[in-house]
Amino acid sequence: MTSTDILIVGAGPVGMALALAVHGGPHRVTLVDARERGAARRDPRVLALAHGTRLTLERLGVWGRLPATPIRRIHVSQQGGAGRTVIEEDEYGIDGLGHVIRAGDLAAALDDAVAHAGIAVLDHCEAAPDPGLPGRVRLTRGDTVDTLSCRLVACAEGGMRADDPDIEVRDYDQHAVICMATPAQAHGHTAYERFTPSGPVALLPCGTDFAVVHTAPPERAETLLALDDAAYLATLQQAFGTRLRLVGVSRRERFPLQLRVRRHPVADRIVWLGNAAQTLHPVAGQGFNLALRDVWALGEQLRGADDPGSPAVLAAYLRQRALDRRGTIGFTDSLVRLFSNDIGPLRHLRGLGLLALDLAPPLRHFVAKRMMFGARAWP
Incomplete structure (x- = not known):
């Protein structure tokens, strides 16, 4: 029988970030992954990192190695209805x-840091x-x-098995179609979130292009995948109207979307x-950002603990993270259900809400700071 102090199952970004957060403390750490070493380097997805996540990655020593594109302006609107809001970085005195x-x-950056730190990694290994x-x-x-x-x-x-009684599942009956889109003019580091009757569509500045996250019901997503590039480009352009012009798209992929929550983590x-x-x-790009906030909070608890798995340590972590976890999950779920429909009264209510955000800076700052730092952010 072998032993370690902390075994981390999963050598993706979250697992590697936790290994780096705990490394250098009193506990031996081992990563284990069913895939070959470095498999996560091939992940095709694009992530929107909140400002708070940037700060965590700086603490972990990997931020300077990342080819990240800053978001300096966020434009939020709805298709077929009035109301919009714009959030600018200058209002908060931050770089992005x-x-x-x-x-x-x-x-790749996290994997290189794990290797440099000499953290043990067992690949091609199933852990149960x-x-x-x-x-x-x-x-x-x-x-x-x-x-x-351990x-x-x-x-x-x-x-996260659906038959596990501890897992709460909500099927949004939506898929995310992802690709890259080329703008006719420089994007100016502006991100667009457009709420449409079939689901939100996001354009995120990534290098000189936009990363597209286009949500739609499964049948509609299948249709979007089957379109040739010119037809899909026209569909995407129609969703955003004349506020920007797109001239090209890449190959598209899709992923099913569900809310899955472990009630007792x-x-x-x-x-x-x-x-x-x-x-x-x-929507709102909060999944990975919530995970990194969990990682940093757990790392702080473990570094100062004599026994990293003691009930007192895990209870303290759970108390510390309960508000942010509950608030972020609830906020994201509410956005999907409120904005992914074409009910007339709700469309007008959404427009009024976006207008209120635009006209009331304190309310806009309240939302923006929680997007950047989580539900525990100070107003």
Whole structure:
């Protein structure tokens, strides 16, 4: 039987960030992943990183290696209705309201940092915590099976089975179609969020192009995938009207969208983070940002703990993160349900809400700061 102090299951960005957050403290850390080393470098998704996430990545020593595109202005509107709001970075005295980065680039920077730190990584290895023996994990690597003993298991990926009674699931009946789009003129570091009757559509500045996140019902998403580039470009252009002009799109992919929430993200010597704890709709781009806030808070608790898996340590982490987790999940879910329909009274109400954000700076600042720093942000 082998042993470590903290076993992190999942060597994606969340798992590697946690390993770096705990590294240098009193506990031995081991990462384990079912894929080959560096598989996350091929992740095709694009992430919108909040300003608070940038600060966390700076603390982890990887921010300076990232080819990130700053968001200096956010334009929010709805199709077929009045009302819009604009958020500018100058109102907050920061370099970027957020940043956009390819998930594969983030994984590469974290993987390089993990290697430089000498953190142990077991790849091609399946890890299964023993529900009857807290702190025991069955490791399967090819034909070899071993048992590992640890004081804390941190599950950073997967395991959100729909038949698990601890998992709350809401199917939004939407898929996300993702691609890159080329603007006719420089994007000026402006991000666009456009609410349409079938779902939100986001354009995020990424390099010189826009990353597109186009949500739609499954049948509509299938149709969007089947369109040739010219036809899809025309559809995307119609969603945004004349406020900008697009001249090209890349190959498209799609992903189903659900809300999945683990009601109890800690148990006896085990904690769940990232998409092992919750998966959110991409509207407002809060999923990864919430995960990084969880990572940093847990890292702080573990670095100062004699026993990283003790009930007191995990309870303190849970208390610290409860408000932000509950608030971010609720905010994201409410946005989807409020803005992904074409009901007349709601359309007018949405327009009034966007207008209020535009005309009332305190209200706009309240929303913006929570987007940047989470639900615990001070007004």
